[in-house]
Amino acid sequence: MAKAAGKNRMDSFLSLVVGGAAGFGLVVLTSRAWRDCDVTINSIGNGPTLLFVGVPVAGVVNIVLFSVVYRTSRSTKGGKFLMPFLAAAIAITIADLALFSWAGTPAGSPASLCPANVPPWWPTWIPT
Structure with missing residues (x-):
């Protein structure tokens, strides 16, 4: 029983570290986009x-999503580490791109310097 408890603690720690870092990265990306395009929300x-608002929302979404996908992948496929980790990383990447498209390039900000509120440094091959 002690081995299972240690595994759950390690999974929780991994979810906090990876999900928290991805959430922080999303907030930094959004901040940079807002600064470069002169977007003012309020x-x-x-x-x-x-x-x-941004840090708690991004943190909770990323931590919960990583935890759910990682633990589900480990339990259903019997994966050790790499494949569940990769599945969870892909899931939070897709979620962060969706969150950035929604919050990082707000359509309701007409006074932006960037066309469609998409910063000039954003790759054109990644849709927003």
């Missing part, structure tokens, strides 16, 4: 919006 400023 009169308070973008910093507090990203800190109090």
Whole structure:
């Protein structure tokens, strides 16, 4: 029984580290896009919006999604580490691209410097 508890702790730790890092990366990417395109979400400023809304939302979505996909892949396919990890990483990458497309390039911001609020450094082959 102790081995199963240690496995769950390691899975939880991995979910926190990878999901938290991916969430932080999404917030940094969104912040950079908003800064470069001069997007203003509210009169308070973008910093507090990203800190109090962006970080918790991105963190929770990434941590929960990574945990669910990783643990499900490990239990159903009997995978050791690499394939469940890869499946979970792909899942949070797709989710982060969707979140960035929705929040990072807000269509409701007409005063943007960038066409369609997509920053010039964003690769054209990745849809937003």
